Amino acid sequence: MSPSPSPAAAPRRVLVTGGASGLGAALAARYAARGDRVLVTDLAGSADVPAGATYQRLDITAEADWAAALDRVRTDLGGLDVLVNNAGIAAGGRIDRLGADHWRRVLDINVLGAVTGCRTFAPLLKQQGSGHLVNIASAAGLVHPPAMTSYDAGKAAVVALSESLRWELGPWGVDVSVVCPTFFRTNLAASLGDDDPLMNTVATRLIEKSKLGADEIADRVVRAVDAKRFLVLPDRNAKVAYWTKRLARPLYERQMRGMGVRIHRAELDESTGSPA
DSSP, X not given: OOOOOOOOSSOOEEEETTTTSHHHHHHHHHHHHTTOEEEEXXXXXXXXXXXXXXXXXXXXXXXXXXXXXXXXIIIIISSOSEEEEOOOOOOXXXXXXXXXXXXXXXXXXXXXXXXXXXXXXXXXXXHHTOXXXXXXXXXXXXXXXXXXXXXHHHHHHHHHHHHHHHHHHGGGTEEEEEEOOOOOBSSGGGGOOSSOHHHHHHHHHHHHTOSOBHHHHHHHHHHHHHTTOSEEOOSHHHHHHHHHHHHOHHHHHHHHHHHHHHHHHHHHHHHHTOOO
16 A cells, blocks of 8 residues: 655645545545544445544535535634545446436536535635645546446546636635546445446446555545645556547557447347357
8 A cells, every 4th residue: 555645734624525435435534644624424324434534414416415514614624625526426338228317317426516516615715715626537537438428428527627617716726636547446336327237347347356446546646636736647547548548549549449349249249148
């Protein structure tokens, strides 16, 4: 595991969404371990949190829950230094297997959840003249593999949201980071729906075979946020994918085309009952 980041100059006030498990829990633990004041939020009514942290239920799709979180921050913390919009769900599937309800759910959680968090806390951060919005997106927001349309579109929207807010809020002294990892070991696969079992199996395998876990990613994210880095590519695969698309476009297109061909073959096997 990577070493923990160096302590910040002064304790920060941090809110982490989706902080009861996975990357959110790892981030909350990193911040709390160095003495920051952390408010962990998630869907459960209660949850185990790191020593020194507090917990509040927050459904990121509910405006009232965000308003309650803002009140809690004002009352208990006296302001906010870092908002980590981490909560989200995994999604995947071939376009003809994904219905309107699937798209609404993915975009409501993965896009509008982050949007509402930013909308809720932007006035406070502007009033303070300081603060940092950290939006957890995905490498899928930068490179767009086939059979991941809803997830790709949602995470690309989070990247665009983050870049726009970087320029909009910068004059108020507010920093923005967008985090774009590839697959790492976490419980994210549990949030996959049953729209396309074939692609869910592929995604689950990629998550399970990753060499990196949430702790390693969290260490790198916290260090990048401390350095006020905008685009955070916390693993080697994310860096390779991003720079391949930017600097070696023919290779990138060949890789994406190859993925499409393999999905086509898998679908033919699926339709004929042949083993994948």
